[in-house]
Amino acid sequence: MFSSTVSRTSQKLFTRQTRSMITAQAVIFSKHGEPKDVLKTHTYQIDDENIPENSIVLKTLGSPVNPSDINQVQGVYPSQPEKTTELGTDEPSAVGGNEGLFEIIGVGSKISNFKVGDWAIPANVCFGTWRTHAVTTEDQLTKLNNPSDSKALGKKSGLSVNQGATISVNPLTAYLMLTHYVKLAPGKDWFIQNGGNSAVGKYASQIGKLLGFNSISVVRDRDDLDSLINELKNELGATQVITEEQNSSKDFGPTIKGWVKETGGEVKLALNCVGGKNSTGVARKLSNNGLMLTYGGMSMQPVTIPTSLHIFKNITSAGFWVTALLKGNPELKKKTLDQIVSWYENEELLDAPSVETAFDATKDDLAQLYKNGIENSKKGKQLIVY
Numbered sequence: 001m002f003s004s005t006v007s008r009t010s011q012k013l014f015t016r017q018t019r020s021m022i023t024a025q026a027v028i029f030s031k032h033g034e035p036k037d038v039l040k041t042h043t044y045q046i047d048d049e050n051i052p053e054n055s056i057v058l059k060t061l062g063s064p065v066n067p068s069d070i071n072q073v074q075g076v077y078p079s080q081p082e083k084t085t086e087l088g089t090d091e092p093s094a095v096g097g098n099e100g101l102f103e104i105i106g107v108g109s110k111i112s113n114f115k116v117g118d119w120a121i122p123a124n125v126c127f128g129t130w131r132t133h134a135v136t137t138e139d140q141l142t143k144l145n146n147p148s149d150s151k152a153l154g155k156k157s158g159l160s161v162n163q164g165a166t167i168s169v170n171p172l173t174a175y176l177m178l179t180h181y182v183k184l185a186p187g188k189d190w191f192i193q194n195g196g197n198s199a200v201g202k203y204a205s206q207i208g209k210l211l212g213f214n215s216i217s218v219v220r221d222r223d224d225l226d227s228l229i230n231e232l233k234n235e236l237g238a239t240q241v242i243t244e245e246q247n248s249s250k251d252f253g254p255t256i257k258g259w260v261k262e263t264g265g266e267v268k269l270a271l272n273c274v275g276g277k278n279s280t281g282v283a284r285k286l287s288n289n290g291l292m293l294t295y296g297g298m299s300m301q302p303v304t305i306p307t308s309l310h311i312f313k314n315i316t317s318a319g320f321w322v323t324a325l326l327k328g329n330p331e332l333k334k335k336t337l338d339q340i341v342s343w344y345e346n347e348e349l350l351d352a353p354s355v356e357t358a359f360d361a362t363k364d365d366l367a368q369l370y371k372n373g374i375e376n377s378k379k380g381k382q383l384i385v386y
């Protein structure tokens with residue numbers, strides 16, 4: 001986002017002037033800390049009548065609050081946006097948020113790959129998506145079909161704002177973990193995952209089903225367990241759903257072996273976003289030579305794998321980070337995105353619903369809206385829509 005092209009143009013674009021211009025707002029931080037203490041709203045002007053030839057003006061349609069966005073503001077996440085004064089802030093600042101969906105509302109004379117009305121998402125992380133508008137360059141964006149494009153292509157459905165705004169992280173993570181490392185035989189092989197009701201877990205169940213893979217989802221026990229099991233199995237395609245207690249019980253092991261034997265396959269892959277005892281349990285279900293990919297640490301406990309699993313079953317434990325995998329591989333990103341978009345357009349994939357809050361510029365403080373979203377993150381994925 002803060003490429004040199006934008007830097008050169010920013011003086012012209014972001015100076016405060018009196019004639020009619022776009023009044024933009026961004027949620028910025030100039031130092032790291034708890035989001036409630038460091039996030040502020042910054043207001044600035046964008047001159048959309050004099051767009052530099054290589055610039056694109058965007059209106060935000062929606063941007064979510066992801067766990068990694070919060071960690072980024074806290075300063076405990078490895079990828080960090082550059083802090084600059086490009087938006088006219090007194091101190092060098094960065095705009096929060098990594099994922100989001102934008103509509104193009106203005107293009108410079110040399111822009112050829114985007115036109116007004118197109119939809120786009122950031123090509124890379126650290127774009128700063130918690131804002132009403134942005135000015136950027138072509139190389140910073142990836143085009144997505146907007147509903148009119150999908151209609152013109154004869155697709156069943158166009159993307160919703162929630163689908164577009166949350167496409168870059170969770171669906172790609174689930175798809176890549178299931179396809180990029182281990183070859184699972186459709187109809188036969190299995191994967192096991194904990195956090196089976198997480199957003200990533202729900203995509204993994206659905207994508208597993210679409211690709212013909214059998215799955216076991218581990219979830220925490222709860223009052224409405226039956227309804228969760230019903231949702232995961234009957235709406236989202238998980239083959240089996242078990243509780244953490246069953247995952248750690250020796251007595252339950254033979255039941256799982258029975259399921260796997262029935263399909264004539266193996267449990268070749270485990271997806272771990274919890275850690276601790278739960279990771280031990282899923283690793284124990286792997287067949288010989290299986291792989292456990294750790295992509296999150298929700299319990300804040302270390303990943304624990306018994307020595308015997310390494311020695312006698314040759315289990316491998318590895319990490320997965322979607323940002324690192326896709327950073328140097330735009331072709332893989334495009335191929336994966338195209339697949340997810342196509343499933344959405346064919347109504348084969350359900351998005352994980354978000355709790356949507358609409359920004360009203362006449363009464364809302366934008367930073368407060370994201371602070372509330374962070375506060376409410378445990379109640380479901382929070383999406384601010386514009």
Ligand SMILES: NC(=O)c1ccc[n+]([C@@H]2O[C@H](COP(=O)([O-])OP(=O)(O)OC[C@H]3O[C@@H](n4cnc5c(N)ncnc54)[C@H](OP(=O)(O)O)[C@@H]3O)[C@@H](O)[C@H]2O)c1
Binds near residue numbers: 068219274300322
């Ligand atoms: N590495 C990557 O590239 C990558 C990409 C995407 C996401 N992630 C990470 O993946 C994780 C899940 O993300 P998400 O957006 O899917 O999250 P989410 O929808 O908020 O789901 C969180 C999940 O974690 C479970 N959980 C929370 N605390 C737990 C604990 N102490 N013990 C056991 N389970 C616990 C929750 O279960 P309950 O419902 O029982 O609370 C829920 O299933 C996060 O850590 C995120 O940062 C990593």
